[in-house]
């Protein structure tokens with residue numbers, strides 16, 4: 211009997227401070243490679259909106275720009291990874307953010323016989339992040355991202371992608387909270403760059419340039435590790 215050839219689903223991690231473009235790039239990779247974007251920020255915002263116990267505990271922490279407890283975030287991610295659609299492969303956006311989360315992810319993947327294909331660090335300058343974050347907003351229907359200075363819809367007030375006229379801004383996308391979020395990034399998340407480098411899966415991308423050029427660099431990396 212012939213053994214069936216199984217391609218293991220890809221596991222990609224996007225590392226970078228708030229405003230580096232993780233969400234934008236993850237959505238582009240999702241479309242291009244048929245992967246599933248898993249954003250713990252999105253999952254937590256959904257938990258807050260749904261008023262779950264985890265959401266209730268996370269709300270004030272998120273508003274302060276600090277990190278939600280490892281316990282809550284790991285539980286949310288574990289549940290999401292167990293869903294069938296993630297079998298196509300995932301792009302982790304905003305997870306892991308601490309060494310404890312990175313170690314928990316290693317264990318989860320080991321249990322399912324998977325491994326990390328690449329941890330891609332989007333390298334940017336802090337000074338530019340406040341402007342990037344303060345001006346950003348998304349379509350309330352399809353999630354397409356826009357920016358007051360860099361990317362307005364072609365027709366004012368109408369989403370280019372789905373035609374909806376409802377847009378939203380995140381409560382934590384203000385200058386004060388961004389400063390705390392950047393601080394949390396440098397103190398707790400940046401050490402993961404060395405962590406993944408020592409595991410031999412780190413890739414660095416200059417993410418200060420134009421969205422399309424950054425996307426092209428990422429596509430090349432992803433195509434090379436799949």
Ligand code: AMP
Pocket residue numbers: 228250251252254271272273275276277278279280283303304305306307308311382391
């Ligand atoms: P994000 O959408 O990735 O910018 O996340 C928004 C907020 O959700 C963060 O500022 C944290 O408060 C929280 N958060 C998201 N992902 C994590 C994580 N992996 N660990 C801890 N807190 C997180």
